[in-house]
Amino acid sequence: MRIKPLLTASVLALTLGACAPAMTASAPETAPVVATADAAPAELAALVEQVDIPFEKFTLDNGLDVIVHTDRKAPIVAVAVWYNVGSKDEPKGKSGFAHLFEHLMFNGSENAPQDYFQYLQEMGATDYNGTTNFDRTNYFQTVPRPALERALWLESDRMGYLLGAVTQQKLDNQRGVVQNEKRQGDNQPGGLVFYEIVNTLFPAPHPYDHTPIGSMADLDSASMDDVRDWFRDKYGPNNATVVLAGDISPAEARPLVEKYFGPIARGPVNNPAEAAVPELAEDVRTVMRDQVAAVSIDKYWTAPGITDRELTALTVGARILGGLSSSRLDNALVRDEQLAVSVSAGNYAWQRVGILNVAATARPGVDEAEVERRLDALIAEFIAEGPTEDEVRRAATSSVASTIRGLEQVGGFGGKAVTLASGEVLAGDPGFYAREFEILATLTPGEVQAAMQRWMTRPSMTLILEPGERGDAYEEAASVAETDAKGEEGAAEELTVTKDRPAPPIDSIAQLDFPDVQHTALANGMTLHYAQRDAIPATYVTLSFDAGSSADPADKRGLESLALGLFEEGTTSMSSREIAETSERLGANISLGGGADRSSFTLSALSANLVPSLELLSDIVRNPAFAQSEIDRVRAQRITSVEQELRTPASIAQRTAAPLIYGADSPYAGPENGTVESLSAITRADITGFKDRWIRPDNGEIFVVSDRPLNEIVTSLEAVLGDWEAPAMAKGAKSFGPAPAAPAESRIVLVNRPNSPQSYIYGGQLTAIDPRGETYVDFLNANNALGGNFLARLNMNLRETKGWSYGVRGAPLTNENAVAYTVRAPVQADRTGDALAELIRETGEFLDTRGVTDEELTRIVTAEIGELPGQFETSGAILGAMQSNALYGRPDDYYEIIADHYREQTTASLDAAARAAIDTDRFVWVVVGDAAVVEPQLEQLGLAVERIEMTGTD
Incomplete structure (x- = not known):
């Protein structure tokens, strides 16, 4: 679960949904787009009129408020349950308890005793999680329409029938998970700042005087009595709101909500803590x-x-x-x-x-x-x-x-x-x-x-x-809960379930209707891939070029990234300030990126302002000025960013591991953002040369998702790009040599980062997988059993059983010309050696003797098929899928036909794909942590340990 807020900006990351909510709109009737050079932006009042979320609200006899919004664009329904309680309502000495309880709400209820993520995957849910902030706690998931009744049963069971399934073992385990979530945040550069802000601006006894994550000492003190009291006092239906948004009407929703939530008795009324806006006495x-x-x-x-x-x-x-x-x-x-x-x-x-x-x-x-x-x-x-x-x-x-x-x-x-x-x-x-x-x-x-x-x-x-070094000692937990195994004592605490609430069946499967993709070409030869979506009055356009960071010369790492960052910093006719002001007037957003294999320019435009937005995009792509003053300024920003990466655990690990996995000379060895030395050496001639070799019409293609018909899109694109011709300079070419030989044995590289409350483990290996091959999908689902999601074995072991980590993932890094497999595990410092031993043991047993089980196969295939409609709910998701299909040579209907491939999978096919791809005896393991604490633990594992000192620190 994700806690809100944590840290943003230069030092403050306060993530709030309340300041800029995302809303729905009804697509307006607008005139066709006409490609004219003097097209003016739409009026603000007209844009505001497009924002509308019609809803119906009703209240059950037990006080539960229910809100329903109908949106029939896809066979999915969002289910959101909000409780009117947050960290500001915690009594003194119980900081962090609202968030800790949120975690417990995912650990099973009386009639759904397993981890809730298991039930969510069985339903094919997407966008599911829970969050806690100062004011409220919420739980949410988007489910296929046939699974809606199951989702309502599940949410109502934990609202009304939770305590019989909560045990001391579960409390101890989730306490450890939350404490590792706290360590993970605190371990980031600037990770202790938010505590100081809250303590200063809202001094005790103000209700906002502590952060939602709480203190280690208060988390240590949370008891079963606290759990029971919190649930009874705060989680009654009269303190909750249920919102259903999607393929559901109020008439359809009401009997279902009455059926599952209606029998739950009222609880005490929670009156959220009042709080005045304090004023500092002085600066x-x-x-x-x-x-x-x-x-x-x-x-x-x-x-x-x-x-x-x-x-x-x-x-x-x-x-x-x-x-x-x-x-x-x-x-x-x-x-x-x-x-x-x-x-x-x-x-x-x-x-x-x-x-x-x-x-x-x-x-x-x-x-x-x-x-x-x-x-x-x-x-x-x-x-x-x-x-x-x-x-x-x-x-x-x-x-x-x-x-x-x-x-x-x-x-x-x-x-x-x-x-x-x-x-x-x-x-x-x-x-x-x-x-x-x-x-x-x-x-x-x-x-x-x-x-x-x-x-x-x-x-x-x-x-x-x-x-510099942190001045104060880090607040650590008073004791580390030992949750190495779920023993008989914890099992004995399970209470007998007396409520007869069987799970409703899911009697059908929602089908993905991926939009038809049409293909044509502009006058300059650029291929256009187009799909129409009319849910909102917006157009997404990506100009994608066969470049990416893999186009960087070996001695000029970061060139592509630096060059892309300069396209918006002035054209031959507009300054960077004028570009920014123009995009803001239009309500347009232009993002530059693309990753290792492609360099892309993506425009998100209001369709009412499409033509002038495209004109702005064209000017940025075709006519960058690359003024030396802007180069020097942006270079300084990028170098500072790189220096920060060299202080951040995840970035340190990735930068260290990449050349060890791919080989130092591989275009994928990076680092994508370069080094201080490589960025310093890049000249204006390098940047203009990059543009001329790579950002050109004969090296790119266009992807569009829009509410506008194809003929209007073609007319608009021809007006701004049709006369764009390739320069005389030869087109760029990448150099991928043979893959490096696999290491003879595993080894550990320890990067010393003193005073780290957590260690960051990053393991990896280059595979022989072809992302275009049929076995690639088998490998993805095999990994879903090993490391690919919350219920995968690596995460369930180190997070849910051991309580040593906030989250562990194993995942392939899929590029056009190479696929690496990586495991990432931030773990508490005093368990680094034990955690790495578990990662090696768990992965080895999965490959040797404990492959994918029938239960895992059923759950994974069901989830993958069920999630398809929710995965492609937005135009942005459609745009990304179209680009992936083009990159890997897949058919346009790939995501519609992939369900048949899932149904054909067997435990044997998944096991074979995993065993052909990875070998735990040939991993490189990078560990970023405090060597004084970590190195003695690693030396007990029987692997060679190389220690290096962290660079870029004072």
Whole structure:
């Protein structure tokens, strides 16, 4: 389960669904797209009118609120259950308990005693999880329509019939899991910052005076009595809201909800803790140190919660100041004065309170005092002058456009079900989103200025995060729960199930209807792959080029990444600031990337603004200026980013492992983002040469998913790209030599990262798998038994049985010309050796004597077939699938016919695929951790251990 919030921005990661909810829309009737050079952006008011989530609400006799939204685009239904309780409601000494209880809710109920992820996979669920924040706890899944009744049975069983299945062993195990979740977050650079922010801005006894993850000591003290009391007091139906969004009507929903939730008795009324917005008595200044690459300066002010009318004005003001690509801080500190490598600003609001944050990360070598002085001056100037009308419109338009881009999703972390549930639980109105957008459509610069003046002139907290060692001892658990096995004592605690609540059958299978893909070509020869989806008024366009990081010269690693980052930093006719402002006015989003094998430019556009959005994309791709000043600026940002990767456990492990797995000379050995040395050596001639060799019409193809018909798309694309011709320079060519010989035996490479509460284990091996071959799908499902999902053996062992990790995954890294198999396991430091021994034992036994079982095969195949409709709910997912099919030479209907392949799989076919691909005696294991703690453990495993010191630290 994922806890919200944790850490963002330069040092603060506060993830909130309430500030910018994802909503649905009804596709408007609009005029055809006409390719004209002077096409103007659609009016903001017209865009806002497109945002609509019709719903019906009713309340059961036991107090359960039910909200239903109908969306028939796919045979799926999102089920969201929100409880009106969060960490702000925890009593003193019980911090972290709301989140700990969320974990226990996945460990089985009286009539569904197994891990809930097992039942979810049996249903073919997608987008399933649970989260806890200050204000609420939620559980959600998107299921095929035939599995809806099963999902309602499952959710109602843990709402009404949980305690008989909770044991001391389960409590101890999940306590260990949560403590490792805490270690995993704390182990990141800047991972201790959020605690300091909360303690300073919301001092005890304020309800928001502690983070949702809690303290180690309080987690240690949680008892079975706490569990029982929390469930009885907080989890009654009258403290919950159920939202169903998707292929369901209110008339269909009501009898089902009555059947499964109606018999559950009311519980006590939970009155969420009231909380005033505190004000600091005076400015506070705090200096912290951690393994960061550059100094960051963050300013924090307390702010009102989500129901305050000034919320929208504060959010827009923060975006103008530091959230937009064209923000004032970006223009001044990053582009013009080049004092900072990054800036940010945001308004993070919860139910009762919020935090305004403005931040800048100093460019290495620049006096941080000067950065802070300019940051303060720019904030003061913005408060005194206020924004312009154009800034407000651009911020509002980009916000609405972002919302519309998320309109297709019914569930998940930010879909329609979340929007309706958060409005009901936190604001008392499922349609709360509409109030916010009405304000957004008419917001004036004066309202924004007044809100900023009111809240940002109060005393603030300044937090400076500097490179260096952490000053305070890390708070570790008072004791480590021993949960090595589920013994007879734990089994004896299981209570007899007396409720007769059999699981309803799933009597049919929802079928995926992948849209038809059409193919044509532009006048310049570029192939166009097109699919129509009319759920929302948006168009997605990807220009994909056969390049990627595998096109980098061996001595110029990071060239492709650096070059792509420069395309948006100015064209021959537009500055980077003008590009950013234009995209914001259009509500367009252009992202650049693609991975190891392809370099791509992806446009997400409102169809009403398609032509000018395509004109902007064309200018960026065809006419980059590559000004030397921009190269130097972006290079400095990239080097700082690389320096940060060299301090982050997962990145350290990946950078260390890749050349050991693929061979140092392989194009896949990376690192994709380069090194400090390689980035420093790249010249403007290298960058222009990359463009001329690789980003050209005879080396690319176009993928489009749109609500507009193909003829309109072709007309628009021809207008902006049809005359694009390849340069005279020869097209680029990649060099893949023979695969390196497999190592004779496994070995361990230990990267010393002192004072790490967790170790990061990264194991890997190059396989002989062909991603185009028939056995590739067999290998994927074999891995689903070993390491590919929550129920896979590696995760269930180290997380659910041992309690040593927050999560373990094994997965193939599939590239066009090589497939590696990797295992990734962040584990508590004092169990590193034991955890690695378990990974080796579990994988070895899976390959030798304990292959895929009949039960695993049934569960995996059922899940893979059932998940197909939910996997391709959005246009973005369709766009990605089309590109994968093209990359690996698959037919257009690949994802429709793959279900037949799943049905033909056997335990023998999966075992054969796994055994042909991997060999645990030939793995390289990279361990990133505190060598003083970890090395003695690793030396007991009988493998060669090579120790290297972490680079890039002070």
